[in-house]
Amino acid sequence: MNSIQTIVVALITSISLPVFATQKVDKQLPATANNNIEIENVRGVINIHGWDKAQVSVVGTLDPQTEKFIFEQQGNSIVIKIKTPSNIDRGNYFEKQLMHDEPGSNLTINVPAKAKLSFNGISTNIIVNNLQQRTDINTVSGTIKATNLGNTVNLNSVSGDITSTQLTGKINLSTVSGDIEDQQSTGRLSLQSVSGSVNSNSTATEVRAHSVSGVIKLNLAKLDSLELDTVSDNASANFTLNEHGSIKASSVSGDISLNFTKDVQASFRLTSNVGGRIINQLTKDKAIEAKYGPGSKLQFDTGNANGTVNVATVSGNIEVKHN
Secondary structure (H helix, E strand, O other): OOHHHHHHHHHHHHHHOOOOOOEEEEEEEEOOOOOEEEEEEEEEEEEEEEEOOOEEEEEEEEOOOOOEEEEEEEOOEEEEEEEOOOOOOOOOHHHHHHOOOOOOEEEEEEEEOOOEEEEEEEEEEEEEEEEOOEEEEEEOOOOEEEEEEOOEEEEEEOOOOEEEEOOEEEEEEEEOOOOEEEEEEEEEEEEEEOOOOEEEEEOOOEEEEEEOOOOEEEEEEEEEEEEEEEOOOOEEEEEEEEEEEEEEEEEOOOOEEEEEOOOOOEEEEEEEOOOOOEEEOOOOOOOEEOOOOOOEEEEEEEOOOOEEEEEEEOOOOEEEEEO
16 A cells, blocks of 8 residues: 555544544632532533532543533523533443443532532432532432432432432432432431332431332331332331321332331221231230121221321231330
8 A cells, every 4th residue: 555545544534433532621610509500411420519619610521422511601500511422322331431431421510508409411420419408410320329418309310229318308319220228317208219129217207208119118216207108019117106197108019017116196097908917016906807808907096096007008918016
């Protein structure tokens, strides 16, 4: 091959095989607690921290296939977007990350602690902490790790796990096929998973936990209300029921176990519609078998009965006991 042919081949190769270089970023914008912070990223790892400065800072590296990096104020919002090609390979991102083929974006973003934050991602792992106003996190296949968030907290992942510590206020943690691990939360707590497990050690006074096929384990403190729903797996809760508190629990084929850590003052209504057993370790009252069919019911009161405990299952067992 002569020199002219070599040059032509090199030019064609450079045109047909684009090289995506890692882009570093280190930028700041002034901000206040009144600003909304809006972040979008397709792939990578994003660390979001609340701090006491009147500033938003973005430091790190962008996805090698970034087409446009947006960091600007739009009205009352500060917008951070990493735009990549619409046909970018998102589904195998984490496998490629392990092979060091597709590093994605790796950013640390500092924002005012009292600003409102919203994040939307696809194959993005999120680490977020020290925000005290409103935090909305949505990712498809990434994990979420959250610490010290307050006021209003919404964390949602489709196939990733959610791990949280020291959340306060109105809290909603939701995943489809991931697990939820919640520690030291307070306020009002909602936990929802379809096929993942749900575990919580919380002092929240209002709690709702739902799972289709994952195990639910709750270690709670003093409750005003608890709603507990499971379809095909087991659910257990340890707690003290406050005066005039209410418990509603249901399952299809999963077992439900309620452990009262102190004497309970409530009216109990327990129902098994098909083949499950009702196990009462609070009083000497026994379940009454249905006259026709396999179901059974148990109704009894403890103390002044100013609270309510209603539990129903199709074929699972129901257990109420005192620790």
